[in-house]
Amino acid sequence: MQKVGILGGGQLGRMLLQAAANYPVETYVLENDAECPSAHLCRHFVKGDIRDYDAVYQFGKNLDALTIEIENVNVDALEALEAEGVKVFPKPSVLRIIKNKILQKQYYQHHSIPTAAFAVLEGRHQLGDWPHLIPGVQKLATGGYDGKGVQIIENPGQFSEGFDDHSVLEKKVDLQKEIALIVAVGQDGKTALYPPVEMVFNPNLNLLDFQLCPAYISRDVLWKIEAIALSVVRNFNSPGLFAVELFVDRNDDVFVNETAPRVHNSGHHTIEAHYSSQFDMLWRVILGYPLGNTKAILPSALVNVIGAAGHSGPVHYAGLEEVLAMDNVFVHLYGKKDTKPGRKMGHVTILSNEKQELIHKANGIKQALEVQAK
Amino acid sequence: MQKVGILGGGQLGRMLLQAAANYPVETYVLENDAECPSAHLCRHFVKGDIRDYDAVYQFGKNLDALTIEIENVNVDALEALEAEGVKVFPKPSVLRIIKNKILQKQYYQHHSIPTAAFAVLEGRHQLGDWPHLIPGVQKLATGGYDGKGVQIIENPGQFSEGFDDHSVLEKKVDLQKEIALIVAVGQDGKTALYPPVEMVFNPNLNLLDFQLCPAYISRDVLWKIEAIALSVVRNFNSPGLFAVELFVDRNDDVFVNETAPRVHNSGHHTIEAHYSSQFDMLWRVILGYPLGNTKAILPSALVNVIGAAGHSGPVHYAGLEEVLAMDNVFVHLYGKKDTKPGRKMGHVTILSNEKQELIHKANGIKQALEVQAK
Incomplete structure (x- = not known):
């Protein structure tokens, strides 16, 4: 059974661990907060700072593979581990580029990838x-x-x-739509693209209201998006899971905004809405299994559950029962004890063949549910 | 946050814990085997014998609620805990009936529920x-x-x-079909029925080959099955999740075979194929949330992954990659280190709108995958 470590113990780690329980893998988590969302769903929890060389090196040196759930990790330690034969998803060289916005922009430029x-x-x-x-x-x-x-x-x-x-x-791009697309890259270099998702913003507050999958875009725009996302990940030359965020402007031109070389908030709908979720997919990549099926079972919407303004302290989900009583709706709460304004506390996925139902329910959820402090 | 304990740490507990991570609940598991499938997915693991009065009583006395993943538990301790205000799903009175096949048959007879x-x-x-x-x-x-x-x-x-x-x-019933139907009963007495599933047996070996959902039965038989299943659970007068196994004979008469007052192998397909899985549903019952939506997202088949004859020892899943490469297929392995003949090691769920594809893939999986010892 392979020993695989996750750097970071937040909700992305938590959902990775939920998916890991379907496969033969011995899981490890490194995280400073012993009450983090991932602490009690892994086989081995190690308390330590993911930004610290020694903590990361000691954590990883007896493992078969490592992955991350946040970019803010010690890349030097990952490079040392990689040199000793530990597989790292994504490669540390990718993290070096992604962690620095200057290097990331220069990477796109160097590889002729459209970016603002x-x-x-x-x-x-x-x-x-x-x-x-x-x-x-x-x-x-x-x-x-x-x-x-x-x-x-x-x-x-x-x-x-x-x-x-x-x-x-x-x-600033003259924005028509904001899109995210997740791509998996296997150890053999094979790639699999998820359908792109579309971010729907509240025009008054410029807040992400909800996200829709598939994105409502023309075939031409879809092809541009897919070509650009593939170019982003292929030039990294690294296995792993990548979330490519893109802008479509009012001329239907497409630009990469940025890339996260890991499981990502924009892929949470894949847990229920797609045959292989982004979490399932990353385990397939790490364990050397065939890539999963990225196709949608049904179209979906995703609403983030965010700490309300003015509320800090032990969390109370006002209106949760109303949301749980809705059909075709999946609630995920991340097990965080305290809320604060803007904190990601959970998400809700909606499945439906009808776009109007997706939008209607997404709005209903946003109105019903408020993350308060007790 | 409610503290909820599970008696037993096998694969049913494991899948309950995967689902628990979506809700605010502090999980406890009591099980003698510290390397059981549930040991590392709960907040608190307690090593102890679920058949022992003191072990169960001590485990449960500071919890808000308890449930089981196997009937073979100490019911006296559960009754004592229930008297002290711990909620038990199902009620210990139900377990007393179910654990004894004589009492179970007399229960059906007493309530005029058709049984052989x-x-x-x-x-x-x-x-x-x-x-x-x-x-x-x-x-x-x-x-x-x-x-x-x-x-x-x-x-x-x-x-x-x-x-x-x-x-x-x-x-012996002159069997036409064997059916299982899962019913949830909320704390408020509300009920929700899943669509019945049909067990498909290999006519040569009398082994369960795979299971199909929905069952291919007439509307009249469906109504009989639903009425009987509801009668079974309503007379128990207990919240919880119940799997009712039934026989349909060659005259389309329906008989209860037996009932499991817990999550059940015949409901594993609900993880991907239904809006609310049986595991999600039991958490809704325990935590006092509204019951979930039992409707199917897509029809499904389920193949159990069983230890092959002649193989005992550290497990190796021969053909796993072939199964993982199939579209519309979900693999669940339970994390058991050792296989032995007949041991339940995992299951595979297939989703498709086409019955022929379900059957074709179920057969393909059974041919591709063999649970061997290394």
Whole structure:
């Protein structure tokens, strides 16, 4: 039985472990928080800092394989382990590129992968050097995640509020749709693409309202998206699971936004809606099994369950029973004891052949369920 | 967060724990084998004998609720716990009836639930007293499970091989189909029926070949089955999940064979094929949530993965890759280190709208996969 470690113990690890229980694998988790969502679903829990060289190296040195559920890990240790024969999904070389937004943009550029025009900055004093990139988006080179480390620079009046550090300034895309596509790459190099999903934003608040699968796009746009996503993952030359986030602009041009080299929030619907879920698929990749079937059983929508503004402390899911009483709806709560504003506490998947039902129920769930503190 | 204990740590517990990770619940498992399939997927594992009064009582006394994954538990301890306010699913009174085949048959008789004609025996010397029940099936009152403690008595020449203990002799039904139907009963008494499944036997070996859902039966037979199953569970007057096994004879008459007051092998297809799986449903019952949607997403077949004859020792799944390469197929292996002949090691679920594809793939899986010892 292969010994496989996961760096990080959040909800992605938790869902990986739920899927792992279908396969012959001995699971390990490294995470600093002994009460994290993954702590009690693995065979071996190791308390330690995934950013620390020694912690990661000691954790991994007797394992057959390692994967991650967050990019913020010690890549030096993973490289040392890889050199000693431990399989790492994705390869540490991929993590080095992805972890640094400058390297990631240069990677797309180097491989002629369409991405929004950009410049590399050393600090906010250079924001004025690139007038054609304004309005733009400034992203810190390192340390940003979940929307942190990213800000929109609409006009020169905002230059003084820009990040004063190594960063990327990229031209804002005239957005028609935001798409995510998950690709699996087997150890033999074979690839499997999931149908793309479409992010539906609340036009007032610019918040992700819910996500739909499949994305409602033309065949031409689909082909562009698939070609770009394949180009992204093939040039990494690494097995693993990759979530490619893309923009479609109002001319139907497609640009890569960024890539997560791991299971991803945009793939949670695959648990019920697809034959092989993203979690099942990553185990197939790691264990050297054939890739799974990415086809949808039914179209789906996904609603994230997010900590409400103004609520911090022990969590209470107001309206949960109403959601649980809905047909064709699957509730996943991640076992986090405390909520805080914006924290990802769970998700809800809806299955239906009818787009209107998906949207109707997604809205119903958003209205019914509020993540409060007790 | 409710504290809920499971008595028994086999594959049913394992799949319950996979489903539990979607809900706010603190899980406990009591089981003698620290390497059982459930040991590493629960929050708290307690090593102990589920048949022992003190072990069960100590395990349960600080919990909010208990359930079982096997009937062979200490019912006295569960009654004591129930008297102290611990919720038990199913009620211990149900377990007392189910655990004893004599009491179970008398229960059906008392409630006018159709079941095969029977007699209660003290030993094999009474087999000759009931000529109208021959050919018949003799079942030990207690201690039988998974086909043990049951034997067919075809003719008087076999009386001397009968069980010489308290037992039931029941008339063999002139079988057309064998059916299983799962019913959930909420704490508020509401019920939800899954579509019945049909067991397909190999006519040569009398082995369960695979199971199909929905069962291919007429509407009239369906109605009889549903009415009988509801009558079985309503008279128990207990919340929980119940698997009712029934015979349909060649006149389309329906008889209860037996009932399992718990999640059951005949419901494993519900994990992928139904909106609310049997495991999800039991958590809804225990946690006091609304019952789930029992409808099928797609028709399904289920193939059990059973230890091959002549193979005992560390398990090797020969042909696993071939099965994993099939579309629309879901593999579940239970994490048991050793195989032995007849041991349940896993199951495979197939989804398809076409009955012929279900049967074709079920046969393909049975031919491809063999559970060997290394």
